[in-house]
Amino acid sequence: MYKPLSELTGGNVHTQFTEKVIRSPLPVVVEFFKNNSGTSFLVDSILAEFVEPLQEKAVFYKVNIDKHQLFNELYHLNDLPSVLLFRKGSIRGYLAGPFSRTKFISNIINNLDE
Known part of the structure; x- marks a missing residue:
């Protein structure tokens, strides 16, 4: 069963990001995407x-880069969509552009337990 990703939205996305991603006790996978992108889908x-x-x-x-461009500057997201794995505020995994399920498992899932 597929469960949709929660999107960080509203005027305080940067504050939400700090609380929910940077300060999270669990690893956090974040998809940075643009509107109307087939590869994001x-x-x-x-x-x-x-x-x-x-x-x-x-x-x-997930975070919409069209609405929250500061993240593009902070994390140098040249190819979108980009997926970053955060653990204790640090980036522990990174994928950019279209990718396969296999690549996601090897670059993100396999790094959850580091």
Whole structure:
């Protein structure tokens, strides 16, 4: 079963990001995407597959770069969608552009337990 990713929205996304991602006791997977991107839709479907099975090991969010461009500057997101794995405020995994389920598992899922 697929569970959609929660999107950080509203006027205080930067504060939410600090609380929910940077300060999270669990690893956090964040998809940074742009509106109207077909590749974002594909990546979102890959990520959604893991939200429920990994709910005790990780948290999943997504952030719209069209609305919150500061994240692009902070994390140098040249290729979108980009998926970053955060643990205790540090980036522990990174994928950019379209990618396969296999690549997601090897670059993100396998780094959850480091």
